[in-house]
Amino acid sequence: MQSDAPIGVFDSGIGGLTVVRELMRQLPDEDIIYFGDTARVPYGPKSPETVTRYAHEITSFLRDQGVKNVVVACNTATAHALDSLRAHFDIPITGVIEPGARAAVRASASRRIGVVGTQGTVSSGAYERAIHALDEEAEVTARACPLFVPFVEEGWLDHPAINLVAQDYLAPLRDIGIDALVLGCTHYPLLKPVIARALGPDIKLIDSAEETAGEVARLLTERGLRHAPREDRSHLRFIASDVPEQFRKVGERFLGAAIDHVETLTLG
Amino acid sequence: MQSDAPIGVFDSGIGGLTVVRELMRQLPDEDIIYFGDTARVPYGPKSPETVTRYAHEITSFLRDQGVKNVVVACNTATAHALDSLRAHFDIPITGVIEPGARAAVRASASRRIGVVGTQGTVSSGAYERAIHALDEEAEVTARACPLFVPFVEEGWLDHPAINLVAQDYLAPLRDIGIDALVLGCTHYPLLKPVIARALGPDIKLIDSAEETAGEVARLLTERGLRHAPREDRSHLRFIASDVPEQFRKVGERFLGAAIDHVETLTLG
Numbered sequence: 163m164q165s166d167a168p169i170g171v172f173d174s175g176i177g178g179l180t181v182v183r184e185l186m187r188q189l190p191d192e193d194i195i196y197f198g199d200t201a202r203v204p205y206g207p208k209s210p211e212t213v214t215r216y217a218h219e220i221t222s223f224l225r226d227q228g229v230k231n232v233v234v235a236c237n238t239a240t241a242h243a244l245d246s247l248r249a250h251f252d253i254p255i256t257g258v259i260e261p262g263a264r265a266a267v268r269a270s271a272s273r274r275i276g277v278v279g280t281q282g283t284v285s286s287g288a289y290e291r292a293i294h295a296l297d298e299e300a301e302v303t304a305r306a307c308p309l310f311v312p313f314v315e316e317g318w319l320d321h322p323a324i325n326l327v328a329q330d331y332l333a334p335l336r337d338i339g340i341d342a343l344v345l346g347c348t349h350y351p352l353l354k355p356v357i358a359r360a361l362g363p364d365i366k367l368i369d370s371a372e373e374t375a376g377e378v379a380r381l382l383t384e385r386g387l388r389h390a391p392r393e394d395r396s397h398l399r400f401i402a403s404d405v406p407e408q409f410r411k412v413g414e415r416f417l418g419a420a421i422d423h424v425e426t427l428t429l430g
Numbered sequence: 431m432q433s434d435a436p437i438g439v440f441d442s443g444i445g446g447l448t449v450v451r452e453l454m455r456q457l458p459d460e461d462i463i464y465f466g467d468t469a470r471v472p473y474g475p476k477s478p479e480t481v482t483r484y485a486h487e488i489t490s491f492l493r494d495q496g497v498k499n500v501v502v503a504c505n506t507a508t509a510h511a512l513d514s515l516r517a518h519f520d521i522p523i524t525g526v527i528e529p530g531a532r533a534a535v536r537a538s539a540s541r542r543i544g545v546v547g548t549q550g551t552v553s554s555g556a557y558e559r560a561i562h563a564l565d566e567e568a569e570v571t572a573r574a575c576p577l578f579v580p581f582v583e584e585g586w587l588d589h590p591a592i593n594l595v596a597q598d599y600l601a602p603l604r605d606i607g608i609d610a611l612v613l614g615c616t617h618y619p620l621l622k623p624v625i626a627r628a629l630g631p632d633i634k635l636i637d638s639a640e641e642t643a644g645e646v647a648r649l650l651t652e653r654g655l656r657h658a659p660r661e662d663r664s665h666l667r668f669i670a671s672d673v674p675e676q677f678r679k680v681g682e683r684f685l686g687a688a689i690d691h692v693e694t695l696t697l698g
Binding site: 200201202203207208209212308309311312313315316318321322323324326327330404405408428430 | 480
C-alpha cells in the first residue's frame with residue numbers, strides 16, 4: 163500500500179460529502195475519490211441484504227481504483243455492511259458508527275445517550291451495540307427521523323416546518339434526560355442549528371463526520387500511510403451513479419466548496 | 431388476449447396502490463398483479479434513462495405473467511418511459527398523465543391549470559405537453575413538491591408541519607389564479623385535505639388515480655377485454671422488490687384495504 167494512494171469514500175448519495183469536508187479539513191494533503199450512489203439512494207428503507215450487495219459493488223470499484231482505505235460515509239451502509247466488507251476486502255475500512263459511539267460515550271456524563279438516524283440505521287441496533295461495547299450500562303434511545311433527509315435535500319434548513327418536525331422527533335429524547343445526541347446520518351450536520359434549538363443548550367451534539375475523519379487520520383498515521391506534505395493541491399474525484407448535475411448543485415452545500423466536475427458510473 | 435387475464439400495474443413503490451384502489455372500485459371483477467419497485471424507490475430524482483430501463487424490466491416481467499394490459503401507475507415512469515414502452519411492447523399500456531391532463535382541461539374554466547409532482551415529473555414537462563395537446567392556449571404552471579412523498583410515507587397526513595409545507599409549495603399557484611390542480615403523483619391523493627386547505631374551496635383537485643382507472647375501464651370495454659361478472663372474489667397479487675413487510679404496513683393506507691401477502695422479487 164502506498165501513502166500517495168487516494169482515500170476512497172462512499173455514500174448512498176451526497177450526505178457523505180460532510181465526511182469529505184472534514185477529511186479535507188483534517189487531512190488536507192490527501193487525494194480523495196468519492197462515490198455517491200445517487201441512482202439507488204436512499205439506502206435507509208432498504209433491506210440489509212440489498213444494502214450489503216450495493217456496498218460490496220462500490221467497495222470493489224474503489225479497490226480497483228487503487229485506494230489505500232475505504233470510508234463507508236453512510237450510517238445505513240455501515241450498520242448493515244461494515245462487518246461483511248471487513249471480512250471480504252483486505253484494505254482497511256472505516257465506518258461512521260464506531261467513531262460517533264466513542265465520542266458520545268466520552269461526552270455523556272449522565273450515561274443517557276440519544277441517537278437519531280434513518281429507519282435502517284435505527285432498526286439495525288448498530289449504535290446501541292457500538293455504545294454498549296464501550297459502556298455496558300449506558301442507556302441508549304434511538305429514534306428514526308425519516309423527514310430530516312428530504313428537508314436537507316430540499317435545502318429548507320431553516321424553514322418553520324423543519325422546526326416543527328424536529329420538535330416532534332426530538333422532544334421525547336430531551337424529556338428522558340439524554341445529555342448527548344449522536345447525529346447518526348451524514349445529512350444531519352446541516353441541521354445542527356435546528357436540532358440544537360429543539361433540544362436546548364445542555365445536550366451535546368455528536369457529529370459523526372468530524373469523528374470519522376479523526377479516526378481516518380489516526381489509522382493512516384499508525385500505518386504510515388499519510389500522504390507527504392505537498393505543494394500542489396490535493397486531487398478530489400467525484401463519481402455519481404445518476405444525475406451528476408443535481409449531485410454537483412446540492413453537493414456543494416454539503417461539501418462547503420465548489421465541485422468542478424462529476425463523473426457518472428452505473429454499477430449493478 | 432383473454433378477458434380473464436389480470437391487469438398489470440406498477441409503480442416505484444407503494445404510491446400506485448391509490449390507482450389499484452380505484453381499479454378495485456371501478457372494475458371489481460378484474461384480477462390485478464401489482465409490482466412495487468421498493469428496492470429502487472424513489473424514481474423522482476433519477477435520470478430519464480435509468481427510469482426507462484427500470485420500466486422496461488418491470489413491464490417485461492408483467493407481460494411474462496400474462497397480463498392483458500399494463501398500467502404505469504407512477505407519474506415519473508409515465509413521463510419518462512411511456513412512449514418507449516408503447517413502442518416496444520405489443521400489449522396496451524396506460525399511463526397516469528393523459529387521463530389527468532384530460533380531466534384538468536375539462537375542469538378548468540379559466541384555462542389556468544396547476545400541476546404538482548416530483549422533480550422528475552415536473553422537469554420532464556410531460557403534463558404541459560399532454561395539456562397543450564388538448565388545449566394549446568391553456569396556461570400550465572407546474573411545481574415540484576419533493577417533501578410531499580416523505581410526509582405521506584411517514585403517515586403525517588395532518589401534522590402542522592405538512593400544512594406549512596403545503597402553504598409554501600401551493601401559495602404561488604393559488605396566487606396566479608389557477609382553478610384546477612392536477613395531483614401529478616400517486617402519493618398525493620392522501621394529502622387531498624391538506625392541499626384543499628392550502629388552496630381554498632375554489633380550486634378543483636384532479637386525482638389522477640381516479641381518472642386513470644376510468645381510462646382503463648374504457649380501454650378494456652372497447653377491446654372486449656372486461657372480465658365477466660363473477661361470483662368469487664377477484665384475485666390481487668402484490669410483489670415488491672424489497673422489504674415486503676414495510677410495503678404491507680404502509681401499503682394498506684394507500685389501498686384502503688388489507689394486504690394479506692406480499693411476494694419479494696429482485697429485478698435488474
